[in-house]
Amino acid sequence: MALNVGLVGVGPVGDRLASILKERxxxxxxxxxxxxxxxxxxxxxxxxxxxxxxxxxQLDGLDLVFFAGREGAKGASVLWAPTAIDKGAVVIDNASDFRMFPNVPLVVPEVNMDAVSPETKHIANPNCSTIQMVVALAPLHRAARIKRIVVSTYQSVSGWGQAAVDELLQQAPDMLDGRPPRHDPTVMRKPIAFDVLPHIDSFLPDGYTKEEHKMVNETRKILGDPNIQVTATTVRCPVMVGHAESINIETVRPLSAHEAREILSDAQRSPGVVVMDEPNTEDYAGPDEPTYPTPRDVELPEYKDAVLVGRIRQDDTVDHGLNLWVVSDNLRKGAALNAIQIAEQMLARKLL
Ligand SMILES: NC(=O)c1ccc[n+]([C@@H]2O[C@H](COP(=O)([O-])OP(=O)(O)OC[C@H]3O[C@@H](n4cnc5c(N)ncnc54)[C@H](OP(=O)(O)O)[C@@H]3O)[C@@H](O)[C@H]2O)c1
Structure with a gap:
């Protein structure tokens, strides 16, 4: 069935939504x-x-509207998503405003598509860092029940929006030419070129940032486990596209690095995951030697839609601990692709 489809917002996420709708x-x-x-x-x-x-x-006569607008009280979703729904559309929403509302499912199709019912009209797309983390961890959670997650992120500037991409593009040549970097502190508080900033979204009174709180609360909601302990440090890096995460987990049941690698390499058990975990202990074997994923890998057609997992290691400092390194394209799987996959799954289940 063909649908009348709308898109709100033309930043990097809106751009990817438009191209992936065509591509797929x-x-x-x-x-x-x-x-x-x-x-x-x-x-x-x-x-x-x-x-x-x-x-x-403009919102008349639409069956489905993807929201990719700015967040907050004057943002697109708060101002316009209820109108789109009243007019009969299903809304798939990239903004964070409604993610924790109990009647708005927060969905990663590989993990919790069953949260969407025939009555659902408003679906939230999770935060980019949360999406790639839960795609990698849900199969391990199913196998051995994760009780604690410690995550540090290495997030690209495109995660902030076009303004942060423009800042990095301007600051890098400024610094290489020996000029002080031009900088708008309303975008990122400090210049990002040749630096890393442990600051994503605003700070809260407990010393964490909103982004860090999102990773805790959204992970619990998507995995359907309010008891899972999550602590996060989120960091902006001078990378254009692609987020990386260093993740430490503790499981209830024992899970060796070998078993975790087997589970994550099994496409049935771990949809969307590609394991790249062959660190070379011998001499350098050339540019194509398999090693570990980095954000640049998401530029390759074969990895553009995947959640890449590497550096799977036992953590012997706790009873059942593992370390992983997880990389994905924050604009595709972290935003636009996930939203479109939700719509595709809704069509397949006749929910749209
Ligand atoms: N970037 C990521 O990795 C990522 C990942 C997950 C989720 N998200 C979320 O996805 C959304 C879009 O992200 P982005 O990076 O593409 O944002 P962006 O570059 O800031 O672009 C925002 C777009 O929203 C439009 N907009 C703002 N307020 C609006 C309103 N009241 N009504 C209609 N349109 C409005 C803007 O319109 P004008 O062009 O006319 O100003 C602009 O086109 C954000 O909510 C973001 O938090 C982003």
């Missing part, structure tokens, strides 16, 4: 209806499209 030949009636704060033509998903100013009328 998502069944659409006519063109994608694109909306943002103001009308203009815009390069989106590799072609020039008409962007309309969002309004009541």
């Amino acid at each position: 030949q998502f069944p659409m009636n006519g063109d994608l209806r694109v909306m943002a704060t103001r009308a203009r033509s815009e390069e989106l998903g590799g072609e020039t499209v008409q962007v309309n100013e969002i309004s009541d009328e």
